[in-house]
Amino acid sequence: MPVPLTKESEVDVLVIGAGPSGLMGANALRKAGVNVRIVDQRPQRVAAGQADGIQPRTMEVLQSYGLAERLLREGNRMYMCAFYNPGPDGGIICTGRAPDISAPTARYPHETTLHQGGIEAIFLDSMASMGLEVERPVVPSLIEVSKDEAELKDPQAHPVKVVLKYLDVPEGKIDTEVVRAKFVVGTDGAHSWVRKSCDIVMEGEQTDYIWGVVDMFYETDFPDIRNRCAIHSANGSCMVIPRENEIVRLYAQLSDTDVVDANGRVDKTKMGPQQLLEVANKSLYPYKISSKGEVDWWTIYIIGQRVASKFSINERVFIAGDACHTHSPKAGQGMNASMNDTHNLAWKLAHVLRGWADMSLLKTYEFERRKYAQDLITFDKRFSALFSGKPRTEENQGGVSHEEFLATFQTFGGFSSGVGVHYQPSAIVNPEYQSFARNLIVGQRVPPRVFVRAADAWPLDIQDLLPSDARFKILLFAGDIVDPAQSERVRQLAEEMGRPEGFLKRFSKGSVETMFEVLTIASGDKFKVITTPVPSIFRSHWSKLFVDDQDMFKRAGGGGYEYFGVDPRGAIVVVRPDGYVGMVTPFEQHKAIDQYFASFMAA
Amino acid sequence: MPVPLTKESEVDVLVIGAGPSGLMGANALRKAGVNVRIVDQRPQRVAAGQADGIQPRTMEVLQSYGLAERLLREGNRMYMCAFYNPGPDGGIICTGRAPDISAPTARYPHETTLHQGGIEAIFLDSMASMGLEVERPVVPSLIEVSKDEAELKDPQAHPVKVVLKYLDVPEGKIDTEVVRAKFVVGTDGAHSWVRKSCDIVMEGEQTDYIWGVVDMFYETDFPDIRNRCAIHSANGSCMVIPRENEIVRLYAQLSDTDVVDANGRVDKTKMGPQQLLEVANKSLYPYKISSKGEVDWWTIYIIGQRVASKFSINERVFIAGDACHTHSPKAGQGMNASMNDTHNLAWKLAHVLRGWADMSLLKTYEFERRKYAQDLITFDKRFSALFSGKPRTEENQGGVSHEEFLATFQTFGGFSSGVGVHYQPSAIVNPEYQSFARNLIVGQRVPPRVFVRAADAWPLDIQDLLPSDARFKILLFAGDIVDPAQSERVRQLAEEMGRPEGFLKRFSKGSVETMFEVLTIASGDKFKVITTPVPSIFRSHWSKLFVDDQDMFKRAGGGGYEYFGVDPRGAIVVVRPDGYVGMVTPFEQHKAIDQYFASFMAA
Known part of the structure; x- marks a missing residue:
């Protein structure tokens, strides 16, 4: 008889996607004693680049899991933000410096920056200490939710069927697994397979703003290189994010001619890290910056500001993180919103799985987090427009003034720091007294x-x-x-x-x-x-x-x-x-x- | 030809004794890149009991090596000290509460308590990360310092010969090693073999005060059980030291009849943890305390207050820690003084070994640390006498009043916290400007x-x-x-x-x-x-x-x-x-x- 090449299994929660959102969720569920598995299609963990900014509220959340100490030790901290605008002789001048965080109640009054792999490692080590590892490289190939009403209502049933494929299995060995899960959490990124498989659509659109980003060790005469800088120059906008280990991240605004092909699509081959640095140097003039050795990581992207039409299928399959909302990286929100999604969801799943709470508790996940994602996009649109807009100059009186930018920056302080997140009244939020x-x-x-x-x-x-x-x-x-x-x-x-x-x-x-x-x-x-x-x-x-x-x-x-x-x-x-x-x-x-x-x- | 059963080797620094003092020294030397070895006669690390109190200054020192964080996480902290004295109806009453530390400049305004094994583990892990392990069980059987003046003056010579015996070596294998060292540090405790082998004598004497100490999980109705307490009762004195993991340490003053035999020597067989608890309960009356399960650790001792006549032989062999000074545990100084000895010595050795500093720098070790050890004993005598003395009552007007005790406690705050340590003028201490x-x-x-x-x-x-x-x-x-x-x-x-x-x-x-x-x-x-x-x-x-x-x-x-x-x-x-x-x-x-x-x- 031939050996069967498929195995079958049951699990309480299956997390698909081991980025920051999936890891936060899996770690929280495991800590709560939940029977959880997490799979990812990438054969290795992220090594450099990607998302890198931890907001004050996210740091508070990490502290609540006992994970803040290491991040504080390994990451860089941004306490100060500097604003540059066009000066009288064509170059940029500093028009003001302010606290990077405008939220007086923040316990950690700074943003913390560390490459995404460093952040993920903190979760991976925490999970490993509880006996949970990411299974990789694994891709899901099918997801089905039962249509049986009774099954869907029973928190102890396993109404979700997922087929997993193991990518690095030798010929002739089992490479397929049929998993029956009580709940599935799809944290598989902006191109989420889970979302698409569940026919959930993204609402909203892409902007016209194209940005390049580069991480590197640097040499420069720019005095604010260790502060977050919002730079509006006559030659385009630029943003400086100081990072751990003497690295800096630069965001530079690109023009269509830099990167868009004849069909109106971004052509990454038209751009490279050196070209990106040339664009950044134009913004930074009269200051100069260059890379010490090869750049650490780079990419280009068009800002998308979209939210999924719904965050779950029957409260049995959930999507979280980039799978259900995308933002500009300018305000440093994406990864933070993503981790806070699963922080919000994990305890609710744990309560239902323990038989303590009713299934209805799970509805509050979408109620709370989708509203937040929408607010975030409202904020992001305003912030991105200001950021990508032309600065106000003698010739361009309709441009963005320093005062306008600073006021927006500070008005949204509670929001961008995450400490102002305010969930609306529901079964679990009762402001009566x-x-x-x-x-x-x-x-x-x-x-x-x-x-x-x-x-x-x-x-x-x-x-x-x-x-x-x-x-x-x-x-x-x-x-x-x-x-x-x-x-x-x-x-x-x-x-x-x-x-x-x-x-x-x-x-x-x-x-x-x-x-x-x-x-x-x-x-x-x-x-x-x-x-x-x-x-x-x-x-x-x-x-x-x-x-x-x-x-x-x-x-x-x-x-x-x-x-x-x-x-x-x-x-x-x-x-x-x-x-x-x-x-x-x-x-x-x-x-x-x-x-x-x-x-x-x-x- | 028979296999030789002795090997020979050279090392820059050999540390003998892996208690807190030896570990601080070996860790500091290794961190400075020094070729160092450390041996200990005990087959295993300490598991419970022993010294347990880290003073504020020692915590600052540990922080300077990057080791404070873990100790702060694992240890208990004493912020408050409570004073109990005889009340009107025979039982004790609280006569005051005060900060446990009277040193306003302390960075860590508390004492930290953790069993000695926990403290040692922090050093052992730090050393292991630098590739240094304690060799054990190993006993030294011979130490000789060269009489050759030229050799003694040459910092790169190896004028100290030490013979080491490995205790757990199978028959027929090498069990003896002749080590030639540039420097030897003897941190082998109050009964130091290094000190005795070098004919260094201890000066001073033992007191008449006999104390018992017990570590245990407890049940009690005593309200200050989580504070340090100095208890003077009509039925003897007692001290409470709250510890990590719901443990408490009790010190109870014993009378001669409790433990002294016909020859005037302490007979440990006359005492056990239950008898110790009975004595403590008499002091604590009307409150009660009992052990939950077996006690964790216990011992009895007579307070000795002695300092070695010198701290080195030709600045080639040094003694440090209990090997050169012993104190009452009452003021919680012993382990702190010991660790600070080797903290003082390590950088000096490193500078000489690198060829940066003259051998004369090493003379400042004894100059600075012996003076400190003597001051410590002056303090300790006064503190111990107050502590072991009878309380002032209606009948005993010559006794120790609460006010007198508190004043002494606070006057010596800088000293007992370690932050007031003041090295006198020398080549490396110049107060001219x-x-x-x-x-x-x-x-x-x-x-x-x-x-x-x-x-x-x-x-x-x-x-x-x-x-x-x-x-x-x-x-x-x-x-x-x-x-x-x-x-x-x-x-x-x-x-x-x-x-x-x-x-x-x-x-x-x-x-x-x-x-x-x-x-x-x-x-x-x-x-x-x-x-x-x-x-x-x-x-x-x-x-x-x-x-x-x-x-x-x-x-x-x-x-x-x-x-x-x-x-x-x-x-x-x-x-x-x-x-x-x-x-x-x-x-x-x-x-x-x-x-x-x-x-x-x-x-």
């Missing part, structure tokens, strides 16, 4: 702030208390518990919230801590709070009680209630597993949280 | 302070600009270089310091950067300094120019000239390779630095 913690904005991420751990005066950033561990966090702002009246309110609240019908008991499987992390933050004096009794439901361990007070050396901490706009009488804040505020209530409305969870948790 | 940078105290370590890198506005701590890379750092505080007059002074200084007879050219082998790192710190405005020209000798690379200004987000930086007491007209500061200030001069006295280096550098 927002006023009880005015600056913990429901639908936004919890901003960094230092609180002092009561038991040992350790100052800790609240973001580090909210790791991406697939659990909801309940922040009990308990008020001044040294005051007997407030202490009694907290005791009563504990009694009520501890009842079997309260969400803490009703929805947690096994112990409360399996699904919820309850952290209590008292206002007041650390020397008094340390010995103040707190009901055990609000302090399951000595490490769960914090004080809004300065640390022992007065270097950080204190004023957190005011900063977060928390009512002095206290508030309960629900933080989603991805670090976004889900709901705020006063003590008296704690039953509204029961309803919040009841709306999407499994009965 | 101290007034030009009043708070960069010659003989003390450079305190942390953030400056902003001119080229990219990256805020960096000055300590991170002073890595332990065996190079002298020259900090040029250049003043307000945007001012043309000051810029001209800097230009003239560059011209003078750049002459062949100036130290930068005269003593550096090959390029200046091989031996010196020159960093320039301008006062003024980061937006102006970025484009201000600086002579290339003061800015060999774009990353070497800094500004004393706030970072882009006003979170750190600025006011550094005032903080360091630097003359606004500028100053030159010589920082030794170990991070201690060696000399300060005004611009006009730069030739005094030529003399400073001439006094110990090879001609």
Whole structure:
């Protein structure tokens, strides 16, 4: 009998495509204990070039997975942005310098740049430590979603069939696998096979702007070479992105004559790194830049600004990252949006797969991320037009002025840094009682702030208390518990919230801590709070009680209630597993949280 | 012919003993490119217990080798110290809480605790990454230093002969090696074989204080269990040291009847962990503590406070760490002093071995570290006496009051944190022109302070600009270089310091950067300094120019000239390779630095 050349298997989640978006998703799912596989068609990981900019919010997200430290160590940081415009004698002059990030609440007040392979390596090593490797080179050749309604409704069914082909298998060995998956995540890039196979169309169009990009070790007399620079010259626009290891990335705007062939298509053979550098040098005049040795990487592209018509098929196949939205690289958003897509999706899949949440939770992925992708394109269009537009000069009064560019740059600071992402009301975003913690904005991420751990005066950033561990966090702002009246309110609240019908008991499987992390933050004096009794439901361990007070050396901490706009009488804040505020209530409305969870948790 | 069972070899430095002191030394030497070996008699690394407290200064030193991050991640941190004394009804009450560290300039304002094996593992992994492993189990059986004067004077000679025995070699294989070393470092503990073989005696004596120590997972109702506690009770003294992974270390004072035999010697068989816990519980009354499962580690000891009569034989054999000084563990100094011994010695050996420095440089090791060891014992005697003394009560008015204990604790803050270590004037410590940078105290370590890198506005701590890379750092505080007059002074200084007879050219082998790192710190405005020209000798690379200004987000930086007491007209500061200030001069006295280096550098 001949050996069968096909094997069959089952998996909970199959991720197709191991770029930043797929890796973020696979890593997060594996960390949550999900049975996940990830495949990629490339035989090797990316070695140079590609996307390279990590925004402040993405760094916060990476920190929540324990991955920021290495990226901070290996990457370059951009703190400053310099703006150049045409000077009186034809060359460019610096018209201003400003913080590269215009988001005062950013925990990491800089962009971090590292070649895409370096970023991917951080995920690959993290996954390897959990026993998960990317299977490559592997291409999917078929994807089918069951039409059986009952099967589609059952989170434990395997309604998605994918056929995988192994590319480097010796003749006569198994080279085909039929995988039956509960869920598939397509993170296979701008030309996504998953998207096309599912007949999802991209909406939007390409612009007329053509750009070239080159990464290189350099020699130059340009003083701002280690800052991000937006350069508008009479000879075209250019952008400087300083990178790790003395590398710089230059973006140069190209004209049709540089690269477009007779049929109106970009012809890459008309351009090379030396020609690109010539274009960049024209923009940089009177400064000069040249490459030390061979360039590290280069490419040219036309800016496309498009969003997929939908992000999933029956909440069984999802697409994420470049597979569902493409942008100009100018604002450095693409990779960040892509990683945040799967960060948003992973915990939802984990909750459904564990049987905790209803399938309906998965609808919030498209609801939240497609809206964001559309907003991003609105921003990108404005930014790209300003960037690619002609500068304002004596002769061209209709051009883009420095002031106009800077104002746009700063207005969109919260957006381009990622910290301003604001998810709209849904089952998991309920702003009804927002006023009880005015600056913990429901639908936004919890901003960094230092609180002092009561038991040992350790100052800790609240973001580090909210790791991406697939659990909801309940922040009990308990008020001044040294005051007997407030202490009694907290005791009563504990009694009520501890009842079997309260969400803490009703929805947690096994112990409360399996699904919820309850952290209590008292206002007041650390020397008094340390010995103040707190009901055990609000302090399951000595490490769960914090004080809004300065640390022992007065270097950080204190004023957190005011900063977060928390009512002095206290508030309960629900933080989603991805670090976004889900709901705020006063003590008296704690039953509204029961309803919040009841709306999407499994009965 | 029978196989010879002895081999012979040569090495530049042989380190005997792989505890914290030996590992710090071997790691530092290897990092400096020195041909070094390290042997230890123990077949395995330490698994639990032993020394465990890292002081703030030691953490700064570890950071200078790139090793702090992991220790901070794995260890526990003590920020707060609580003081307990007898209350009115017989039990202890908390009489105060204070910062655990009383050194405002500490970069890491806490002690860090981790079992000794965890600390050693950080060094072992660092060494392994450089191809250096501890050879074990190996015991030295003979050490001889040549009497040949010419040989002793020649830094490239191998005047020390050591015979090593390999303990786990199969019968018939080579088990003996004769090593000829340029230098030997004995870091083989309180019962040092190297010290005894060299007939070096310990001076000082043991105290009458007997203590027991136990590490364990615990259950307790004691509110300060996660803080360092100094407990004086009517029933004896006790100390609490919270540790990593929910472990606590308890020190309990024992009475003679607990452990001393008829001959006045400590009999460990009279005591066990349960008896120790009983003693501790008497001190802690009315609170209770018990062990969860078996204790992790325990021991008893009599406090010895002794210093070796000398720290070297002809600057060819050195002893360091417990081999030359022992202290009470109460102040948590032993391991810190030990690691700082070899941190002090390593760069000096590296400079001599490279042929850069004269052998006389090595004399400063004993000069600096023996004085420190003696000071440490003075401190330790006072601290131990206070700690072991009876508390002041109604009945015992001569006892130790809380106020007296706290005052001592805080007075010695700089000392016990290690940041106050002050080396006395010598060839490498010249305080003549101290007034030009009043708070960069010659003989003390450079305190942390953030400056902003001119080229990219990256805020960096000055300590991170002073890595332990065996190079002298020259900090040029250049003043307000945007001012043309000051810029001209800097230009003239560059011209003078750049002459062949100036130290930068005269003593550096090959390029200046091989031996010196020159960093320039301008006062003024980061937006102006970025484009201000600086002579290339003061800015060999774009990353070497800094500004004393706030970072882009006003979170750190600025006011550094005032903080360091630097003359606004500028100053030159010589920082030794170990991070201690060696000399300060005004611009006009730069030739005094030529003399400073001439006094110990090879001609």
